[in-house]
Amino acid sequence: MAPGFAASPAKDRAAEVLTVVLFTLAAAAAQLALIGNNSFTGDEQVTLLFLRADWSELWGRLWGADTHRPYYYMLLKAWSEVFGESRFALRSLGGLLHAASLPFVWVLARRLGGRRAAVWALAFSVLSPLAIFYGRDIRNYPLVTFSIFGSLAALSALAAAERAGAVALSTRRRVLLWAGVTVGAASAFYAHSISVLYPMLVGLWALGSAMAGLVSWRFVGQLVLAGLALALISVPAVLPMLHHAETTLKDFWIPPTDPGRLVSQMRDAYPYPAPLLPVVLGLLGFGLWRLRGSGAAGLLIPAMVIGQPVALALLGLVEPVFITRAMVWPAMLSSVLLGLGLAGLPGQQLRLGVAALVLLAQALAARVDYVAHYQPSEPERLAAFFDRIDPAETDLILGRQNVEHTLRWDYPALFDGPVFAFNKGDEKIIYDAANRSVRVLRAEADALPLTRPYFLIVRQIRPPAPPGDEVTPALARIAARGRLVAQAEGRWWTAELYERTDPP
Structure with missing residues (x-):
């Protein structure tokens, strides 16, 4: 050939x-x-x-x-x-x-x-x-x-x-x-x-x-x-x-x-x-x-x-x-x-x-799936606030357990100590075992074992956030145990830092 x-x-x-x-x-x-x-x-x-x-x-x-x-x-x-x-x-x-x-x-x-x-x-x-x-x-x-x-x-x-x-x-x-x-x-x-x-x-x-x-x-x-x-x-x-x-x-x-x-x-x-x-x-x-x-x-x-x-x-x-x-x-x-x-x-x-x-x-x-401009995550929007938090001195409370996903990704040190979280209807999410936060029932908010000088409450304020009557009263009872010293609000979250005033 x-x-x-x-x-x-x-x-x-x-x-x-x-x-x-x-x-x-x-x-x-x-x-x-x-x-x-x-x-x-x-x-x-x-x-x-x-x-x-x-x-x-x-x-x-x-x-x-x-x-x-x-x-x-x-x-x-x-x-x-x-x-x-x-x-x-x-x-x-x-x-x-x-x-x-x-x-x-x-x-x-x-x-x-x-x-x-x-x-x-x-x-x-x-x-x-x-x-x-x-x-x-x-x-x-x-x-x-x-x-x-x-x-x-x-x-x-x-x-x-x-x-x-x-x-x-x-x-x-x-x-x-x-x-x-x-x-x-x-x-x-x-x-x-x-x-x-x-x-x-x-x-x-x-x-x-x-x-x-x-x-x-x-x-x-x-x-x-x-x-x-x-x-x-x-x-x-x-x-x-x-x-x-x-x-x-x-x-x-x-x-x-x-x-x-x-x-x-x-x-x-x-x-x-x-x-x-x-x-x-x-x-x-x-x-x-x-x-x-x-x-x-x-x-x-x-x-x-x-x-x-x-x-x-x-x-x-x-x-x-x-x-x-x-x-x-x-x-x-x-x-x-x-x-x-x-x-x-x-x-x-x-x-x-x-x-x-x-x-x-x-x-x-x-x-429609392409985003032309950079969209910061919620921890990035609130970075100036979170960067000032001392994890060793602060207990963390989440108004919705899913907040942990991105917050822990950007600020893993916040999850080295006690972290407590609420959920809508006190439900347990499927992958609960992967969370560092401990799910707390709303009725247990008054007995939450806070042990550090400060506590930080991070809650989701936009849908699919739990409705106010679901977790807000429980968070308010925790907030009453301290004095608000700093707060910040992003697009989806609000973060509030309290100094404890209740007896240790």
Whole structure:
């Protein structure tokens, strides 16, 4: 064979690698732009609480404290020890995990629709609205997406090999791919408990494919073995999940699943502007249509994109779990369908026109999540006040226990001594074990054991602060035990420093 012809496949592979690298870098840039500007959200503040825990606590008493295992918290804690604790440093991990998911998108789309479909799937993944929003949170969703996409890429290769024949894969490669399927599923489950649905969806897909003759029953048997390995790996995470399913979900904040809830959450999962939504939905539908005849590997994509929200809706009839954030990865996976649909349109001008509309819809949907100017956190707003506090001389009282999240992040020394906290309705929060503050009942306010010359009361004054009649009377009884010497008010908090006047 002539040298020119021999070099062509290598050049093609190099071009494909370069394409994936460029889009991955673009996704990282889109994620990292301005991520340090907005303050930590409520859920992010929970992450801060666990980051302040010791490694021994994360492995020990806090293993089952949250509804998810502290796998992501451990990863982020290790990351912060290398790159620092700034907002940019903490949030960059999720952004980079999102970007690292794009090579798996390429693999899935390339296998089903060729190079053109894969390129467009990458383009649509860069600005996938839900991935943009949750990719920049210091929460576990980018890790779930990365883990499941890796598992799906391996599973798709195995399914495609079924279609090509038994000799399409060597035994060694087949074992490695099944290991990838299993490890990815386990990683997702340890990151977020709702990922327990993923292996269930895979099982239903495999059974349906086998019954339709798209995969062999030998393939199903191999999947069962992988499932047994997954179950064994997941034992340390299953028991805490079952505990929270029996306790936490019985009184969770997510509203019951009804038609209105289904519509609103699905609309948030695909938050495209109304005038452009028909274009996006039409392209998704055409992408689905183009999967006909593509075998089990093609069926895998809609089984996940459609199956996850359907499974959540069915589970929501029993427990309140239907929420947009549980659909981050299937919403991003729909970029594969968008790429397939666009690649199948006739004519370059039509493809470019539709692509421009979809990208515009994505940009408009994602734009609202960017904060152009730096927003200080509440401890930063009140820094001049807190910097003057002597932790060794001051007892700390919180009007709402969640105030601890960011205050302890910026001023951990305030939590070295006695810290007491109230909650609305005297409720105990889910992850109470991660708090340094001791929850106090409102009726016990008079007997609060203050031992230091000063005490500091920090209360939340904006929603979702407890209503005044919930904790204010209790705080007022404590305040009566001292003389106000300094106070400051921020946007969400007010802080009051008292010198004790009651007998020791």
